[in-house]
Amino acid sequence: DQQVKQNSPSLSVQEGRISILNCDYTNSMFDYFLWYKKYPAEGPTFLISISSIKDKNEDGRFTVFLNKSAKHLSLHIVPSQPGDSAVYFCAAGHSGTYKYIFGTGTRLKVLA
Amino acid sequence: DAGITQSPRHKVTETGTPVTLRCHQTENHRYMYWYRQDPGHGLRLIHYSYGVKDTDKGEVSDGYSVSRSKTEDFLLTLESATSSQTSVYFCATNVGGNQPQHFGDGTRLSIL
Numbered sequence: 504d505q506q507v508k509q510n511s512p513s514l515s516v517q518e519g520r521i522s523i524l525n526c527d528y529t530n531s532m533f534d535y536f537l538w539y540k541k542y543p544a545e546g547p548t549f550l551i552s553i554s555s556i557k558d559k560n561e562d563g564r565f566t567v568f569l570n571k572s573a574k575h576l577s578l579h580i581v582p583s584q585p586g587d588s589a590v591y592f593c594a595a596g597h598s599g600t601y602k603y604i605f606g607t608g609t610r611l612k613v614l615a
Numbered sequence: 616d617a618g619i620t621q622s623p624r625h626k627v628t629e630t631g632t633p634v635t636l637r638c639h640q641t642e643n644h645r646y647m648y649w650y651r652q653d654p655g656h657g658l659r660l661i662h663y664s665y666g667v668k669d670t671d672k673g674e675v676s677d678g679y680s681v682s683r684s685k686t687e688d689f690l691l692t693l694e695s696a697t698s699s700q701t702s703v704y705f706c707a708t709n710v711g712g713n714q715p716q717h718f719g720d721g722t723r724l725s726i727l
Contacts, residue, residue: 509657535713546619546705546718547658554713592657601646601665601711602673607657 506530507595509606517614522580524609526593529574533595537603538567538578541590550591551578583613618642619719621706627725634693636722638706646709647689648716649673649681651702658705664689665711696726 508527516522524538534555539547553560553567553576560567566579580587590610594603618641628634638647648663650673660673662681670681678700680692693700703723707716 537715539718544720546707546720549715549717552713552715594658596713598713601709602648602660602663603716604660604674605650605658607655 505607506533507593507604507606509591509593509609511609512607513610513612515612515614516583518585519582522578522583522587522611522613524578524580524591524593524611526576526578526606527574528576528595528604530595530597530604531574532597533604534597535595536567536569536576537594537596538565539592539594539605540587541592541608547592580611583611585613585615587611588613619706619708619717621704621719621722623722624720625723627727628696629727630697631695634696634724634726636691636704636706636724638689638691638708638719640687640689640706640708642708642717643686644708644710644717645686646711646716647683648707649679649689649691650705650707651675651700652705652721653702661691661704698726700724701726 537552538550541547569576590608593606596603620639649661650658664670664683706719709716
């Protein structure tokens with residue numbers, strides 16, 4: 504049973520436009536969410552996170568939105584740049600477990 | 616990232632042989648994790664450690680064992696490797712709580 508789902512395996516966006524990556528979860532106990540970016544032959548790197556007490560968190564070009572009632576979060580990248588081309592993983596966890604469940608990833612390609 | 620070194624980076628071995636992967640960190644993080652990454656599955660947790668000699672199972676722990684005799688080292692052992700364990704293995708660490716995990720660059724393991 505996949506508790507964290509990224510239903511779009513891939514996404515292509517023109518440089519300068521907005522990229523929107525989506526993630527759904529099923530476990531209502533999750534209260535902390537993260538996004539990671541992964542380049543080939545490297546480990547995932549942390550991008551941005553959000554706690555369930557918020558519905559939005561922004562860091563430069565990256566914004567994460569959380570809709571708890573829909574059990575849905577999204578990552579917005581504005582403006583998209585070719586260097587953003589990577590695989591993006593969302594992850595979810597709940598306080599006290601120290602473990603995160605990862606989604607299957609979305610491959611973003613930003614076209615110059 | 617976070618001073619995490621995985622060794623070896625690549626390994627090819629035969630079915631039935633024992634394999635040990637090493638993760639070494641210099642950040643003095645309490646928590647350490649082993650994941651495997653497979654197409655269509657994202658990152659799945661194998662085992663994790665919440666302190667020296669304290670370990671617990673993740674979602675795909677069958678066929679794997681771990682040991683942590685020092686804060687800085689976390690070993691993953693495949694006692695008798697099978698072809699289904701061909702994967703890319705990532706080690707991660709964090710300080711605990713709702714904090715991002717930091718990942719090593721992975722070990723690509725092929726079992727023939």
